[in-house]
Amino acid sequence: MMKLSEAAVVLRSKNSGPFEITLDALFADREIYNALKQSDIINKSLIAKLYNIAEENITHIVFFDQALGFKVTFSRSVSSGTFLDRDVYGAQQHAPLMDLEFDF
Amino acid sequence: MTTRELKILAPCGMLGYGFPKSSFQRGMELLPDAIVVDAGSTDGGPHKLGAGSAIVSKQACKKDLEIMLTAGASARIPVIIGSAGGSGAKVHVEWTRSIIMEILQEQNLSSLKIATIWADIPNDVIEAKLVKGQCLPLGLSVKPLTKERLEATNGVVAQMGHEPIVAALEEGADIIICGRAYDPSPFAAVAIHKGYDAALAYHMGKILECAALCAEPGTTKDSMLGILKEDSFILKALNDTRKCTAISVAAHTFYEKDHPYLLHGPGYILNLEHCKFTELPDHSVEVSGSRMIETPVYKIKLEGAMQVAYRTFVIAGIRDPLLINKIEEVEELVKQQVYDYYTEIPREDYAINFVNYGMNGVLGALEPTPNAGHELGVMFEVIAVSQELANAVCGSVRSTFLHYGYEGRKSTAGNLAFPFAPSDIPFGPVYEFSVYHLMEVSDGLEMFHCDYEEV
Numbered sequence: 281m282m283k284l285s286e287a288a289v290v291l292r293s294k295n296s297g298p299f300e301i302t303l304d305a306l307f308a309d310r311e312i313y314n315a316l317k318q319s320d321i322i323n324k325s326l327i328a329k330l331y332n333i334a335e336e337n338i339t340h341i342v343f344f345d346q347a348l349g350f351k352v353t354f355s356r357s358v359s360s361g362t363f364l365d366r367d368v369y370g371a372q373q374h375a376p377l378m379d380l381e382f383d384f
Numbered sequence: 385m386t387t388r389e390l391k392i393l394a395p396c397g398m399l400g401y402g403f404p405k406s407s408f409q410r411g412m413e414l415l416p417d418a419i420v421v422d423a424g425s426t427d428g429g430p431h432k433l434g435a436g437s438a439i440v441s442k443q444a445c446k447k448d449l450e451i452m453l454t455a456g457a458s459a460r461i462p463v464i465i466g467s468a469g470g471s472g473a474k475v476h477v478e479w480t481r482s483i484i485m486e487i488l489q490e491q492n493l494s495s496l497k498i499a500t501i502w503a504d505i506p507n508d509v510i511e512a513k514l515v516k517g518q519c520l521p522l523g524l525s526v527k528p529l530t531k532e533r534l535e536a537t538n539g540v541v542a543q544m545g546h547e548p549i550v551a552a553l554e555e556g557a558d559i560i561i562c563g564r565a566y567d568p569s570p571f572a573a574v575a576i577h578k579g580y581d582a583a584l585a586y587h588m589g590k591i592l593e594c595a596a597l598c599a600e601p602g603t604t605k606d607s608m609l610g611i612l613k614e615d616s617f618i619l620k621a622l623n624d625t626r627k628c629t630a631i632s633v634a635a636h637t638f639y640e641k642d643h644p645y646l647l648h649g650p651g652y653i654l655n656l657e658h659c660k661f662t663e664l665p666d667h668s669v670e671v672s673g674s675r676m677i678e679t680p681v682y683k684i685k686l687e688g689a690m691q692v693a694y695r696t697f698v699i700a701g702i703r704d705p706l707l708i709n710k711i712e713e714v715e716e717l718v719k720q721q722v723y724d725y726y727t728e729i730p731r732e733d734y735a736i737n738f739v740n741y742g743m744n745g746v747l748g749a750l751e752p753t754p755n756a757g758h759e760l761g762v763m764f765e766v767i768a769v770s771q772e773l774a775n776a777v778c779g780s781v782r783s784t785f786l787h788y789g790y791e792g793r794k795s796t797a798g799n800l801a802f803p804f805a806p807s808d809i810p811f812g813p814v815y816e817f818s819v820y821h822l823m824e825v826s827d828g829l830e831m832f833h834c835d836y837e838e839v
Contacts, residue, residue, distance in 0.1 A: 294640050295426075296642040297522070298430065298820060299525050299526055304639075306635045332751075332752070337524060339524070342643060344657075346630075346634040346660075346661055347635040363693060366739060376751075
């Protein structure tokens, strides 16, 4: 078992425009990346559960082999920088992914 | 097959962020065909666009521009600034233009043609497109754009593609000040103007607009060189402490986009799914296989911000475990007491919000583990229809919270530790992105007017 926070060399979040949060995980090791990709654990139901959001709000979950990484994008409940937003740049939204475990 | 190539120097990822002069100089020694820098972003939220203010200081913007303009003039190559002033609206473009004029005068630079491309879109154009269903929200959570919201919006800008910038290059412009532009467009324009492949040009622009962020270690505060050929492009760090790797460059296609390899731009979709990233012996990376398709209808992205309220806020700390244990309950009681006190003020005129840093302050409702530590930073804010009302209600929240006699309390002298005196901070207007829409246009030139002047 391996935790995502140990496996990834980059695990970050950022706005993709003011109405979306995008999560990126990038790996240095192709075997680890492949193990995670083949585990199929990164899916809409997991993200919805981890982030307490509806699956309909998740717009993309995509793996990109050349970059050894995957991306998850979901719409924000409050747009960037207005009243009730808590993270203008969306830069601290990746943490719930960190303790995720997968077989390696 | 020809062996021609085109070089673009990207000094830094954001005009005003600064860059080592040695890196920039090394880039100039490699004889670039243009110096291009992005100056804009919506990342900092809607305030800059709404308030008409800049992302960087005048001092920082001028410092970077001085180096770029003098180098560009002596090498006789164009200098292009994308999304001038941060948001690329009229006020931001004028701000940038005045700094440029100041530099040209101080440095005795002359015989230069300056192009200014405006990106402001008139309300009546947007209204007409809305009526025809040719202007639709971009994203699931964008609120519908009504006539009232449009009128309350402090000017709308659209992201230009490469077309108006290519037109300015064809007119022989030496300095091009772009209003709001799609970040890669000013880079792509240089290459498309010279007849290079548009997909490679845009892909290279997408990476260069962040300058050295695609290198390792990455930063937006250092220069990069892009070398475009007929069938590929090369990214070269200009600082020996950085190198590009296949992974670092490929990974950059991920950055701040909703999809890792499908990138939507004005008039086209870039598809990078089958790109090849090859490391070269000199620590640069060659990229090939970028593809793009033109969209059937040309759409430009509109951005507009409207003021939604005024804000006053307070930052405080709590160390008492009795209060920490019931913080959310006490905050609700404090809120209720303030509502009860201001019976004469309509409830829709203001709102009170608590953020408990150290518990679920960052993620809020998304937080899977909302456990408080042994101390808690609380921030509370009041937004209201006027600054006076925000100040008044926030003052009441603060005094109510400070002295609130919650059940079981022992610390009867006060509940909050304030790091500042005075504790209440009037913040001014709060904005939101009221316009974030895709609008159909006839082509990439239609909405972007250009002015020329000779110095």
